[in-house]
Amino acid sequence: MKKILFVCLGNICRSPMAEYLCRDLAKKRGIALHTASAGTSGWHDGEFMHCGTAEVLDGLNIASQGFASRKLRDADFAEFDYLIVMDDHNLRDVRARFGTHDKIFKITDLCPESGYDHVPDPWYTGNFNETRDLLTRCCHQLLDALQNGSM
Incomplete structure (x- = not known):
């Protein structure tokens, strides 16, 4: 079973949305995936996800209870097969901590045709649906790559 850690700045908007969306999509496809x-900052440690993220997940009938934000840990690099970040700032922070490795990349690298080079942060944009749509598309690409063995 592959293990994927999604990483953003505060771990309350984008990365939990990716975590829960990808888990749900993998389950529907019958893919064993953890x-x-x-977050790179730890600003929201122990907090529940942003209400906008929870509303998006609720609208998709994806249960979001039990979530608690946490900061990236040293052990994460060894524990996870992939550390997938949301933007260049996250990528810089994660690479500064763990080095440059193939297991660390931006999720939008999976969807170059999308026209996005990062996942917009709905904390600032207020557009949780835009984030949902892009993450859904990228998670499908991720699962395709896992299924066909290219990752």
Whole structure:
């Protein structure tokens, strides 16, 4: 079973949305996959996800209870097969901590045709549906790659 850690800045908007979306999509496809998420900042440690993220997940009938934000840990690099980040700032922070490795990349690298080079942060944009749509598309690409063995 592959283990994927999604990483953003605060771990309350983008990375938990990716964690729960990808887990749900994998389950529907019958793919054994463990997903989790973390933030580079630790600003929201122990907090529940942003209400906008929870509303998006609720609208998709994806249960979101039991979530608690956490900061990226040293052990995460060894524990997870992939550390997938949301933007260049996250990528810089994660690489500064763990080095440059193939297991660390931006999720939008999976969807170059999307026109996005990062996942917009709905904390700032207020557009949780835009984030949902892009993450859904990228998670489908991720699961395709896992299924066909290219990852």
